[in-house]
Amino acid sequence: MPLSRPIALACAAVACLLAGCSGGRDDLVNVVFIGEPEEFEQTGLRLSPAAQHLRAATAEGLVALDATGGVVPAVAERWVVTDDGLSYIFRLRNSRWSDGTQIEAEHVRDELRGILRRLRGTSLGRDLDKVSEVRAMTGRVVEIRLTSPLPDLLQILAQPELGLRRGGEGTGPMAATETEDGWLLQPRPPETRGLPEVPEWNERIRQVHVRALPARAAVDAFDAGEADLVLNGTLANLPLADVGALSRGTVRLDAALGLFGLRVRSGEGLLGDAARREALAMAIDRPQLLQPFNIGGWVPTTRIVAPGLPDDIGTIDERWSDLSPEARRTLAARRIAGWLGAEEGRTARVTLALPQGPGSDLLFSGLAEDFAAIGVALERADDPREADLVLVDRVARYGGARWFLNQFACDLRGGLCSPEADARVEEALSAQNPMVRSALYAEAEAELAASNVYIPIGAPIRWSLVRGGVEGFRENRWNIHPLLPLAMRPI
Template identity: 35%
Template sequence: MRYFPLLLLLLPAACDTSGDVPNDEPVAVSVIGPRPRLVDPSRRGYTPPDAVLLGAVAQGLVRLDAAGQIEPGLAIRWDVSDDGLYYTFRINSDAALDAAAVARRLRAAIAPASDNPLASELTAIAEIVAVTDEVVEIRLAAPRPDLLLLLAQPALALFDKGAPGGTGPFRVLRRTRDGDRLTLVRPADAPASPDDDPADVPAEPNDPATDILLRGERAAKAVARFKAGGAGVVLGGRFTDIAIARADGGAATTLHIDPTTGLFGFAIVSNQGILSAPENRLALAVALDRDRIVRLFADGWTARTGIVPTGSDDLPDPVVPDWSAAPLAQRIAFATDTIARWRAQNPAVQPVPLRIAIPAGPGGRMLFALAAQDWRRIGIDTIAVATDAPADLRLVDRVAPSGSAAWYLHRFTCDRSPLCSERADAALAAARAARDPVTRAARLADADRSLADIAVFIAIASPLRWALVAPNLNGYRDNPRAIHALDALRSPD
């Protein structure tokens, strides 16, 4: 089988040579990706290492604790009006930013020109007002129960050039001469600018046990460092590199898989040729052997067939395709017949391989091999292309920032997706304006069904996110957002 060598990589390691982090030493944290930079997400894109750094040295009005639950950030408390339209935050009097600066930065994050990845999720915000020096009020056009979760994301961590320091639990003490590693210390009281990389600042007395040594690096190097005892934590793992973790240091006591929700599957981005017919797009979804895919990648990874997962906050009963309970052999027969019948009816359309945009790495090669084999047996040939190349299907791998079904459905609106439904767009607009949860759920259900009817997405599972964690870092918690607070790695207990 084409993917057999990769399957060998997925076998768990027989032992794990990593050990505990000494209690009196800093925790070295490797994040898979490039060197971390301190950037403002509203002004330019950021990488996973950037997000980890941002969450360490800055915070929003609220933040996420180790378990992914809301806790105070710059705001020491908040109130929500009975109708869900007014959120009032009281900012800590010792915070680096006052209410006016907070309001200004939040308005910039949601402005039409903003590059912030969460700007499109915050369109219900009608106004952000600094009521006093310590009180900020966010006024909504319609209720958004997930607002606090969105405000807690690193993308909405707050900076201000005029502030006397960072707003998070850490500040950058120094960067190594080659720029490879950052030393983060507490408290966060040194100047920080979102426009530049952190500069060296004078050292000050601190407890090394509370420090973080942060770096970004390739997965193989990060795992090797962890195995050799040079790192206590590896963050940012995905399906593309879990084979490296499992083959080279992922014993059961150290390999953690977050219970994420989000989108993981193939978005259909072309409606040309065989993909022009909804029944053919459906055939691709029906024929995929999800159980085999998730089983070969990770224990406990669960297959999914719909766009919106069950358990969403604002859509209790998302679409579950009728075919999902059918035996695989029956599904394959249906898909094979569908493709053959369409080709017989359209002899002028020459069969060409579908281009599948998928990330590089062992996991990408593995996923493509499995999907290609499933689709070949129903008469569809495929080729893998780079993620930035023209494609017919494109892998989507995104963790949801909240439990709202709207986030999933908004990925496929006509201003974002080449394949879309005007009916779904209208339903989403009505859901956005709805004042009561029953009406909102009904309109979201309309959008969900409309998108399912035209088969815009081939769901596989929830996003796969993994970490390696030294056994004695007992503050670490798996969580559904895959966002891990560096100041909580060591439990005070």
């Protein structure tokens, strides 16, 4: 008879223990991204998490992110920033393109200019709006000039989409070969990338195989010892991460920075007024909403911009802090009832699009209960384009208010927006004084909050499964886990 899932997992775990549980080889690290195989495709401007990691491994930018999420040298071996913060000057290391030609400043300048052109009209492109010029100063020196200081420029330049390529080929720390079900990555010797030679390099590194699987299949592969690392877990599939006491792996949570909430797409009917949209936001019991997930340390928020960022001047507080949850819901229910009673035949109903998964089912149930408490029926929508509300679950690129505000820019057409907020962000582009910039960002957040085009819930949830013996994995707030450190053998 077929084994039940718990018994099958137990047998697989015991077999894994007896076999050493390394996927059958100690010279290969098997990495699975939760997703679909086509997510490794690198066409288009918005890369999936799987494609981001593949791009970062094969095409470095001027700088890169290390395993802790910190900015480190890459194609640029060092840099200086002028005192006014308006010029970043990069010295390129002595390295070559994949075809063997020397990497020159003119090549880097042309590639960066092309990337900036292609990113126009995207949120990442808006993050780089302050770049006024990219110049090749000498053979190995590149300058980036800004219209006003951008303290997060290095963090933005480290994004995988800013990886430098020539003829579609990059100069990353790993060489990739496509396989039947994914990609095989081989660490490149440091001396081939303009870096000092590392003694016994081949003995210190392993190959990394990456592939993509749906969430349940990814967890099953980990259970069976066919994967050493599972990446890109979200709240939608978090309930699948409990793989039992016999598993030698552990669930690791990134304290991710970013957005997790509901974007309002429809401005008609019940959602046609900011006060009624606010009623939905007031109805949500945020701490209770995520209680079923038992996530330690997760902090709910009613703010759009994450609290406590370096450019947070402290003028924006959590909303409705002077009202108890019961008082908030009473006020919200009154607004909904007033709208229902103003015209015969009205129904208080909204639709919500969520990704598939058991976590999404739990989230929907909690939200439906909260909305029902104020007289609003919540229904599930399959197509986000036809839904009144959509879930925003996005990790930040950098820790600045500007990133959060740019996600709701009107020209991105992701849903309802605030032209007034956009105007304040635009003003900040030319502001030289950091306090003035921060004040403009605070005004923009206040405008967005008043328009209630986004209903914040808290920070995004990202989880991984990591087997013992995998080196180089570190939790970080950007949910970026470079593949080269994973290739290092345990010492």
